[in-house]
Amino acid sequence: MAVSESTDIASALWYCGPGQVEIRREAIAAPKGNEVRVRTLYSAISRGTEALVFGGRIPRTEFERMRAPFMAGDFPFPVKYGYATVGWVESGAERLRGKRVFALHPHQSVFNIAASAIAELPEALPPQRAVLAANMETALNAVWDAAPGPSDRIAIVGAGVVGSLVAFLCGHFPGADVTLVDINPRRAELAKALGVGFARPADAKGDCDVVVHASGSPEGLCTAIELAGEEATVLEMSWYGDTTVTAMLGGSFHSRRLRLVSSQVGKIAPSHRPRWTHGRRLAAAVALLQDPRLDALLAPAINFEDLAKRMPEILDAGSGILCQPIAYP
Structure with missing residues (x-):
C-alpha cells in the first residue's frame, strides 16, 4: 500500500467471530477541517458489553441501537468496537494540540475524530483513570x-x-x-x-x-x-x-x-434531558473522575499488542478484573 505523508498507519482491534479477535492495520488520511488526530495513550475494555460482542450475543433486533459512536463494520462480525479511549491531540485545531482528551472510540492506536466529539481532560486527572469516563x-x-x-x-x-x-x-x-x-x-x-x-x-x-x-x-x-x-x-x-x-x-x-x-446511557435521563446535552454529560463525568479512590477499579495496564491474545482471559467471568486499561506505545 502506498502511503503519502498525510496518511498514518493505525492499529485497531477487531472482533472477527465468536471468541475471535485480531489486530488489523489500516491507513488513515489527514484530518479534515473539523477533525483532530488523536494519538492513543490508553483505552479500556468495557467487560459487560464487550463480552457480549466477543461472544456474538448481540440480538439481531439491537444491531443498530448497539452501535458504538465510532465503530466500524456491522454486527455480528466483523466489528471494530469499544468506547473508552484516552489520548492526546497530535494535529488539527490549534487550541487543542497537545491536549489530553477522552473519546468514545474503539481500541485503536491513532484516529481522526471531530473536535466536537472529544472531551478535554483536567490537567490533574491521570490519563489511565480517565478511561473510566464512559x-x-x-x-x-x-x-x-x-x-x-x-x-x-x-x-x-x-x-x-x-x-x-x-x-x-x-x-x-x-x-x-x-x-x-x-x-x-x-x-x-x-x-x-x-x-x-x-x-x-x-x-x-x-x-x-x-x-x-x-x-x-x-x-x-x-x-x-x-x-x-x-x-x-x-x-x-x-x-x-x-x-x-x-x-x-x-x-x-x-x-x-x-x-x-x-436505565440506559444512550438517552439522557428524563429528569435532565430538557437541559443537558450528551457533551455536557460526558464533561461532567470526566470532572467526577478526579478522586484518586477510583484507582481501586483499575487493573494493571497491559500492552495493546498483547490485547488479542489476552482478551479471553480479561473477559472470563472468573478473572476478577474490573476495568482493564490498555497501554499504547
Missing part, C-alpha cells in the same frame, strides 16, 4: 434515573465497574446509607476504598429507599427486588443481550407497589 457517564445517568437523595438507604447490587461507580456517587449524599452488594467477598475491600458499605446478598439490609441492580445476573435482580422497601424504585442497569431473564414478580412485588425501571 462508565462514569453511565453511572451518572443511572443516579439521575434512580433519584436517590440525602439520608436514603441505598443498595447497589453488583460490584462491577458501573455498579461501583453508582455506589461511589451515592456515597456523596449527606447521611445516605449506601451498601454495595456482591457475592464476591473480595469486593469488600473495593467498597471500603470507595467509602461505602459492603454486604453479601444474604446479609444486606432490606427496606431500601432505592435499589440499583448492576450484576448482570437474574439472581442479582431477584436480590434487588427483595431488598426494596415499600413503594421503592428498583433501577435495572444490567443488559443481558440475547439471554432470557426470569424476575421474581410474584410474592410481595405487587403488594409492595415496587417500581422496576430501566
Whole structure:
C-alpha cells in the first residue's frame, strides 16, 4: 500500500467471530477541517458489553441501537468496537494540540475524530483513570434515573465497574446509607476504598429507599427486588443481550407497589434531558473522575499488542478484573 505523508498507519482491534479477535492495520488520511488526530495513550475494555460482542450475543433486533459512536463494520462480525479511549491531540485545531482528551472510540492506536466529539481532560486527572469516563457517564445517568437523595438507604447490587461507580456517587449524599452488594467477598475491600458499605446478598439490609441492580445476573435482580422497601424504585442497569431473564414478580412485588425501571446511557435521563446535552454529560463525568479512590477499579495496564491474545482471559467471568486499561506505545 502506498502511503503519502498525510496518511498514518493505525492499529485497531477487531472482533472477527465468536471468541475471535485480531489486530488489523489500516491507513488513515489527514484530518479534515473539523477533525483532530488523536494519538492513543490508553483505552479500556468495557467487560459487560464487550463480552457480549466477543461472544456474538448481540440480538439481531439491537444491531443498530448497539452501535458504538465510532465503530466500524456491522454486527455480528466483523466489528471494530469499544468506547473508552484516552489520548492526546497530535494535529488539527490549534487550541487543542497537545491536549489530553477522552473519546468514545474503539481500541485503536491513532484516529481522526471531530473536535466536537472529544472531551478535554483536567490537567490533574491521570490519563489511565480517565478511561473510566464512559462508565462514569453511565453511572451518572443511572443516579439521575434512580433519584436517590440525602439520608436514603441505598443498595447497589453488583460490584462491577458501573455498579461501583453508582455506589461511589451515592456515597456523596449527606447521611445516605449506601451498601454495595456482591457475592464476591473480595469486593469488600473495593467498597471500603470507595467509602461505602459492603454486604453479601444474604446479609444486606432490606427496606431500601432505592435499589440499583448492576450484576448482570437474574439472581442479582431477584436480590434487588427483595431488598426494596415499600413503594421503592428498583433501577435495572444490567443488559443481558440475547439471554432470557426470569424476575421474581410474584410474592410481595405487587403488594409492595415496587417500581422496576430501566436505565440506559444512550438517552439522557428524563429528569435532565430538557437541559443537558450528551457533551455536557460526558464533561461532567470526566470532572467526577478526579478522586484518586477510583484507582481501586483499575487493573494493571497491559500492552495493546498483547490485547488479542489476552482478551479471553480479561473477559472470563472468573478473572476478577474490573476495568482493564490498555497501554499504547
